Amino acid sequence: MPQFLSNKRLILLLIGVILLVALISLTLRDRGQVSLPEQIVKEAVGAGQSVFSRPAHFVTGVFDNIDSLINTFEENRLLKARLEEFAGVQAEVTDLRSENEELKELVGKEEDLREFNPIQAVVIARNPDQWEEKIILNRGTNHGVKENMAVMTAGGLIGKVTIVTPTTSTVELVTTQNPNYRVSAMVLGEDDVFGLIEGYDAERRELLLKRIDFSVELKEGDQVVSSGLGGIFPKGIVIGEITEVTIDEFGLTKLAYVKPAADFSMLNHVVIADRLMPEVDGEDNGMTEEEEEES
């Protein structure tokens, strides 16, 4: 290269930039859909990625095991203390469960929003540039995964499926900045309170539970779970607990900060929840027409 930019190069560069802007704006518009070539690339990269992620998970698993071995003594003492409590709770749960079933039979209600078919999946990659909180799982449409399904760990809800290909699926975590990301949720208490998980406070690292009725009293420490009313998520997936209750920016409804129950840092095995009740098309946003008019 005698010169950094000769005339020919300059024209090439310009054409390149124009092409680039066109491509970016085209793909930005419909990010939810994947075209066939994109799908093929995703499949191929996903296959390669799972080859690499398996030994990585093995190694981190070994370290986790060592880590938990170190804490075993302390944990054991704590767990023993909880065990006595547990027996009582267990008895109560079986009692309540059978009672619940009897009552359901009495009413003739067979299906429940709570029931779902768990699809086990392994995280094969996390979006390495981390501008968007996305993970990629090794299960896809071949295994029954559909768009917008809830994804959770043992701790609680972590996100929902945004893109599926036959053998991989992309999950957008609830900690995303995406303003269109909503999960219909409810606060457990004597009366269930309904709201929407909308947005994430990156500095506090807490989710925002919005659109709660102004007259409702909420306490710190109340548990927030998915309500299942959005049409896709099953009911009762733990989301987190309330840490602070304030008034939203318009002063019309309440806003609560919810500390997520799941740990987002080292995700490995997750469960995709395939709800047994028929699903409604669309996102799990739980917006009714009335609400839309209000906002």
Add this chain to the structure above:
Amino acid sequence: MIRFLVPIVCLVLFFVEPIFGLFSPLSIDGSLYYVVPRFLILFLIFLTLFYELRHALFYGLFFGLLYDVFYIDIIGLYSFLYPAVCLIAAYFFKKIPQNLLSATLLALGLLLAMEVALYLFFQLIGLTDAPAGTFLASRLWPTLIANALYLGLLGWVFRSMMVTQDPQRGTKFGLY
């Protein structure tokens, strides 16, 4: 030999990146640090500096495209940035002393520029609303430090890998 070695190394680095991404964000003393592994582009910069620009451009375009399709779902972002960074690297390397230390510093400087460019882009399309201070403290410095470590460990391996491929080139570069 390098015909097969370079694509294999690229492929391995491409697949290893998201695995290191699984460790991030690191939480130290209650604050979160995002460490973004940029193994592939650093390798490509070294490829530009110590081997050949055209190869680096080609691999940059190819793997940038894979990256875009698989992770970002915005086609044209990394597939532009990777070759662009290699071009700029080639341009600047002619003006500075050509050794391993200067190459490492140049690569890190370009990485910094790339991170800032990405931050501006994602802010433009509204995927992030992090203020510049947060971006500096929780993303840029941790990322740079981690990638400097990586280059410090593997930079000389890359360099010797490329330099030994071409005996004429070996005499051109001193170690320091």
